[in-house]
Amino acid sequence: MTSSEFQTYIFAYLPQSAQAVPAGKLTMIESGTEVQASQFGYGKRYLQRQDAYAIDPASLALQSAQDGTVQLYEPANGLTMFGAVRDAMPDAWGRRVIENKLKAQPNSLNESQYLEQAGSNRLGALDFRKTQTDNAQAGLLPDVQDLSYLVEAADKIETGEYVPEHLRQIFDAGPSMGGARPKAVITKNGMEYIAKFTAKDDAFNVPQIERATLELARLCGLDVPATEYLWLANNKPVMLIARFDRKPGLNNEQYRTHTVSGLTMLGLHESESANSSYVALADVISSSGAKGFVQQDRKELFARMVFNILVSNDDDHLRNHAFVWDDINKGWRLSPLYDVLPKPQVATERYLHLSVGKQGRLATLDNALSMAGQFGLMDKEAARITNDIAMKTREWRTFFESEMQVPTAECDKVKSAFRRPADIGLDFVEKRLK
Ligand SMILES: Nc1ncnc2c1ncn2[C@@H]1O[C@H](COP(=O)(O)OP(=O)(O)O)[C@@H](O)[C@H]1O
Numbered sequence: 328m329t330s331s332e333f334q335t336y337i338f339a340y341l342p343q344s345a346q347a348v349p350a351g352k353l354t355m356i357e358s359g360t361e362v363q364a365s366q367f368g369y370g371k372r373y374l375q376r377q378d379a380y381a382i383d384p385a386s387l388a389l390q391s392a393q394d395g396t397v398q399l400y401e402p403a404n405g406l407t408m409f410g411a412v413r414d415a416m417p418d419a420w421g422r423r424v425i426e427n428k429l430k431a432q433p434n435s436l437n438e439s440q441y442l443e444q445a446g447s448n449r450l451g452a453l454d455f456r457k458t459q460t461d462n463a464q465a466g467l468l469p470d471v472q473d474l475s476y477l478v479e480a481a482d483k484i485e486t487g488e489y490v491p492e493h494l495r496q497i498f499d500a501g502p503s504m505g506g507a508r509p510k511a512v513i514t515k516n517g518m519e520y521i522a523k524f525t526a527k528d529d530a531f532n533v534p535q536i537e538r539a540t541l542e543l544a545r546l547c548g549l550d551v552p553a554t555e556y557l558w559l560a561n562n563k564p565v566m567l568i569a570r571f572d573r574k575p576g577l578n579n580e581q582y583r584t585h586t587v588s589g590l591t592m593l594g595l596h597e598s599e600s601a602n603s604s605y606v607a608l609a610d611v612i613s614s615s616g617a618k619g620f621v622q623q624d625r626k627e628l629f630a631r632m633v634f635n636i637l638v639s640n641d642d643d644h645l646r647n648h649a650f651v652w653d654d655i656n657k658g659w660r661l662s663p664l665y666d667v668l669p670k671p672q673v674a675t676e677r678y679l680h681l682s683v684g685k686q687g688r689l690a691t692l693d694n695a696l697s698m699a700g701q702f703g704l705m706d707k708e709a710a711r712i713t714n715d716i717a718m719k720t721r722e723w724r725t726f727f728e729s730e731m732q733v734p735t736a737e738c739d740k741v742k743s744a745f746r747r748p749a750d751i752g753l754d755f756v757e758k759r760l761k
Pocket residue numbers: 420450504505506507508509521552568569570571572646647649665666
C-alpha cells in the first residue's frame with residue numbers, strides 16, 4: 328500500500344485567553360488506516376512566547392528559544408503518533424459519531440480524517456488547522472435543554488442507524504472526547520460538561536452509579552469535578568460531569584487548559600498501559616509536577632488507588648488518568664478524578680489494571696501500602712489515608728440510598744463490587760496505624 332503525507336498546524340489555546348496561536352507544524356505519514364510516523368517542529372514565534380507550553384511532555388519539550396534553529400522532533404519511545412495528538416482525537420465512541428456523520432464503515436477512516444473531523448472543541452487546549460491563518464471550525468455546543476435529542480441520537484449511533492436531520496446537533500457535541508461509552512459535550516449556564524449516557528448492554532443504571540461513586544470519592548476527600556444526575560423526560564438517565572479542562576473567563580468565554588493522558592505523560596503506547604503502575608505515575612509527578620504541588624498530587628494519586636481497590640474499579644488504565652498544565656507554576660498537575668465505576672463480580676482475588684505495589688496488580692490494602700514511600704508517604708500516614716477511605720466506602724450503601732437516591736434494587740446489582748475492608752488486608756492497615 329502506498330503511503331501518504333498529511334500536514335496540519337497544531338494550534339495552542341493560550342493560558343487565561345480565548346485565543347489560539349499556531350504552535351508548529353505536524354506531519355503524519357499514513358499507509359491506509361495506519362500511521363507509520365510523525366514529525367513536529369515548533370514555530371519560532373511560539374517558542375519566544377512567555378506562556379508557551381510543551382505540546383507533548385514526553386516528546387516535545389520546549390527547546391531553547393535563543394538557539395534559533397528549528398528542530399524537528401519524532402515521538403519518543405518509537406511511537407508513531409505523538410501522545411498529545413492522540414489524546415485530542417476520538418476513541419471508539421467519537422469514531423462512531425464521525426462515521427455516522429460521513430456515512431462511513433466502522434474504523435474505515437484514516438487517523439488524519441478522525442483528527443480533522445472531530446471539530447475544534449477538543450480535550451485540553453490543542454486544535455488542528457490546515458493553515459496558520461485558519462479559524463477554529465464552526466460548531467456550537469448543544470445546551471443541557473437538548474439532552475433528550477442527544478440521547479436519542481446517541482441511541483441511533485449505537486445501533487448503527489443514521490442520525491436524522493433534526494438530531495444532527497450530536498455531531499457538534501464534542502466527538503473528539505475519548506472513551507467508548509455514549510456521551511456528548513453540552514453547556515449549562517455557560518459552563519461545559521460531559522454528559523454520559525446509558526449504553527445498550529448496561530447491567531445497571533451506569534449514569535446513576537457512576538455519579539454516586541464519584542460523589543463517594545468526594546466524601547473520601549478526593550478531588551472530583553462537580554457532577555449531576557438527571558432523569559430526562561423520555562425516561563433516560565444521564566450523568567453530567569463538569570469539564571476540568573475548561574474555565575469560565577471574561578465575556579462568557581471559556582478558557583482551555585492543556586491536558587494530556589497519563590499514557591502521554593509516560594510516553595507509552597496504549598498496549599503498554601497494563602504493564603505500567605501507580606508508582607510510574609507518582610514518579611512522573613515527582614519529575615514533572617507543578618512546583619509546590621508534587622506531594623499533594625502524589626498523595627491524591629495514592630488515595631485514588633486505594634479507592635479503586637475498595638470499589639473494584641479495574642478500568643483504571645492510563646487514559647483514565649490525566650494531567651493538566653499549570654501555567655503559573657510551570658508544571659503538570661494531576662487532573663481531577665473521572666471515569667470511576669464499580670465492577671460487580673464474584674472473584675475474591677481481584678486486580679486493578681495498573682500495578683499497585685510489591686504484589687503487582689493485586690487489589691488489596693496491604694499491597695497498596697507496600698510502596699507508600701514511592702508516593703512520598705510515611706507508612707503511618709499511608710495507613711491513615713487507607714483506613715479513612717476504607718471506613719467511608721464501607722458505608723457506601725447508606726450514602727447511595729439516602730444521599731444519592733439510588734434505589735435499593737440498583738444497589739443490589741453493584742453490591743459485590745464493594746469490598747469488605749477486613750477481607751482485603753484491613754488488619755495490616757490497623758497494625759501500621761499504631
Ligand atoms: N470532567 C472531565 N473534564 C475533562 N475531560 C474529561 C472529563 N471526564 C472525562 N474526560 C475526558 O474524556 C474522556 C472520556 O471520558 P470517560 O469518562 O473516561 O468516558 P468512558 O467511560 O467512555 O471511558 C476521558 O478519557 C478524558 O480524556
